[in-house]
Amino acid sequence: MHDSILRVENLTVGFDTEGGHLTAVDGVSFAVPRGKTLGIVGESGSGKSVTAFAIMRLLSQPMGKITGGRIFFEDQELTTLPLDELRKIRGNKIGMVFQEPMSALNPAHRIGRQLTESITLHTTLSPEQAEQHALSLLGKVGIPAATERMQAYPHQLSGGMRQRVVIAMALACNPSLLICDEPTTALDVTIQAQILELLKSLQKEFHTSIILITHDLGVIAENCDEVAVMYAGRIVERAGVSAIFDTPLHAYTQALLRAIPALDSTPKTPLFSIEGMVPALAELKPGCRFAPRSGHPFTEADLMTRPPFVEARPGHWVEASRVCVSLPSKEDLQ
Secondary structure (H helix, E strand, O other), X not given: OOOEEEEEEEEEEEEEEOOEEEEEEEEEEEEEEOOOEEEEEOOOXXXXXXXXXXXXXXXXXXXXXXXEEEEEEOOEEOOOOOHHHHHHHEOOOXXXXXXXXXXXXXXXXXXXXXXXXXXXXXXXXXXXXXXXXXXXXXXXOOOOOHHXXXXXXXXXXXXXXXXXXXXXXXXXXXXXXXEEEOOOOOOOHHHHHXXXXXXXXXXXXXXXXEEEEEOOHHHHHHHXXXXXXXXXXXXXXXXXXXXXXXXXXXXXXXXXXXXXXXXXXXXXXXXXXXXXXXXXXXXXXXXXXXXXXXXXXXXXXXXXXXXXXXXXXXXXXXXXXXXXXXXXXXXXXX
């Protein structure tokens, strides 16, 4: 925690709706070490993107609210920071790569204008210098014929090209932290690999810390140092990437790993799937939220009492549900 660029402590986020206030992120805590990559993984509806938007304070207004917890970036608390001060950090020291580049880019403006806007806003570079910096960024993210691309509109670029532009925009001011919200979801496998390799090379060059949000455990295994597994608004397990894959403790993490197709599996056998769905926000219980899908017997008490979040092994934390977790014995820890 002491060498962390970002600390999230007991973060709670909710939305005011016609049906009342709904909690989407419930007491989430994690830290991002400097120069490292934290992966946040889970099914759609687990609260991954809401967590990212809360860090950036980009929640839908006026419905979305941070209702509890604190967020520290370089020991500066973001949750109480005035918006004028926050804007100096957002897009400058913290960059964000959004899931769908067409929603992140303005369709009415050329790529060059959108790139240079952030540069001139957060730096003292002249318009000419900003344009040269933008051209350099496009080259760094692997876009050919950068001068021509600067004059293009977003719809004139392929999906992979648009995502590279979004990454260039996020890196425009050399941020200390980059939040990537499913940056490869809409791309084909070849382009996915290129984008992820690009992020790794840029991290090495600039020593950038990264939060990588995804539902793909393969992406997590290849790119992350630590992993937080989210389910129904909570982190149910958090550990180093090798511990998550080698010795997962929570039934949800184990089920996610079982759902990965294996190369040595018997041909034409059904793939494993997790029964049921992530519960709707209005249906969330205070206790173990994965119990109904775990395949293990549970009681009403299991659904109504929140399990403690414990350090089962050094650096390996888990929501210690009676139903979903079998904690290691003292002999296992030796």
